[in-house]
Amino acid sequence: MPEDKGNREQDKLQFVDTLRALAILGVLLVHVSQHVDGLSGWLQKGLGLGAKGVALFYMASAFTLFLSMSRRSSDKGEGMTAYLLRRFFRIAPLYYVMLGIYLMVNGTGSRFWLGDQEGVTATNIAAHVLFLNGLNPYWINSIIGVEWSIAVECMFYLIIPLLFKLIRSVRHATWFIVMMLVASFGLNTVFAQYPLISDPSLWGHYLYLWFPNQLPVFGLGILLFFIWKDERHWKSVNPLTGGLLLVAVLFAFVGGITDYLIGVGLLLGAYALYHWQPMWLLNQVWSWIGRLSYSMYLTHMLVLGLIAQIKLPFAPLVSLTLMFIMTLLCTVGLSWLTYTWIEQPGIRLGKKLISRIKTVREQEDSVKESVA
Known part of the structure; x- marks a missing residue:
């Protein structure tokens, strides 16, 4: 019975790997497109949406972190040190x-x-x-x-x-999203008027990338966690919570915060992926790419720098397709190596250190009890 329960739990979480896989493919696509000349404006704009794959990474991260902390909250041996070591x-x-x-x-x-x-x-x-x-x-x-x-x-x-x-419920997550959305909008508005560096283009990019501007997207991942945890949370969305979500969407629309609107769309897509469980997106291939996604994220620029040296004598769309396939295959191959020989050993080392610290603390507690 415990094994069946574990398998069901894993099946429920398979959509997270797919989210990461879709995220890294989007990032790869937008970066590859930047090395292809002659693409039409509308196609470039559409491919630019691939950069929103980072939002999917953030949502998946917030979701899994809340899930991990909820599972370990009853473990007295899991303190801040263990948490930080695990993340590091x-x-x-x-x-x-x-x-x-x-x-x-x-x-x-x-x-x-x-x-x-x-x-x-x-x-x-x-x-x-x-x-x-x-x-x-x-x-x-x-x-x-x-x-x-x-x-x-x-x-x-x-x-x-x-x-x-x-944050303990859908209502709390909604309040957090609204407050962070308003705060990030206010901070960006102020700092856009008072740049701290001389390069206005670089300053604009920085205000898009910096932590306050990305925080609302993490909030969407937290909201996804509570929806996943108990689908009855959808039914618990009372008029106040629903109104707050609507106000947040309208605020983002009026304020021109298109990334947040896209984030809301990604949230709905992530929930649909979990709820409907489409086999063509939830399978071992997507899960494998999702597990490699962090390695792929860090290695693909290196791969792309080499492949971009190849000048393909084809139409822009054909060149884009070929360059994307080559980048994807080479990145997957390199990432499998880094995942196997660097990423996984690092995770295992962290677990060993946490286990050792936990053992030492248990021994110290045992000595204190025996002395008392």
Whole structure:
């Protein structure tokens, strides 16, 4: 019986892997399209939506973090130290390796994300190592080219324990989304008028990427968790909660916050994926890509940099298709290696450290009880 229950639980969670798989494919598609000349304007705009795959990553992350904390909340041995170690060893080993590789391949010279700075400094690298690069517009995305989202995610990790205590229902999640949406809109409006750096283009990009602007999307992932946890939560959406959601959508529409509107669409799509369980999206292939998605996210820019050197003598759409297939296949192959030899060993190391700390604490508690 426990095994059957575990299998049912795993089946219910398979849609999360698919969300991650769809997210990384969207990210790959938009980055590949940036290396293909001659694409029509409407196609470029449509492909640009692939960048919203990061929102899917955030939603999946918020969902799984709340799920993990709800499962471990009854374990007295699971303190803040264990939580932070688990998060660190989930992302840091592969991230650090890739930071080194990208620095060796691309050097430390000038680039768009450095603005008027001459190159990548030791302070910049140190900020990346400490996951603090998101605090500086010159550092947030200046080494790998996609690390901004990791910096944002790490900031979210720090507040998750507090959010887990405060947000206990659909109503709470809705209030959180509305408040963060208003706060991010207000902060962006103010800081857009008072830039802190001389490059207006870079400052605009930074205000889009920084943590406050992404926080409402994490809120949508928390809302998804409570809906998944008990579908009766849909029925518990009273007029006040429903009204708040409607006000948030209208506010986003009037304020031109299209990313939030897209996020709401992604939330509905994620729930539909879970609710209807389409086999063509929920299968071992999608699950496998979803498990590789973090490795793919960090390695694909390296792969694309090599494939972009190939000049394909075809129509733009054909070139896009071929380049995407080549990038996908090479990225999957490289990511399988990094997943197997770096990502998974890092996770296992984190678990061993947590287990060792837990054992030591249990022994200390046992000694204290025997003395008492």
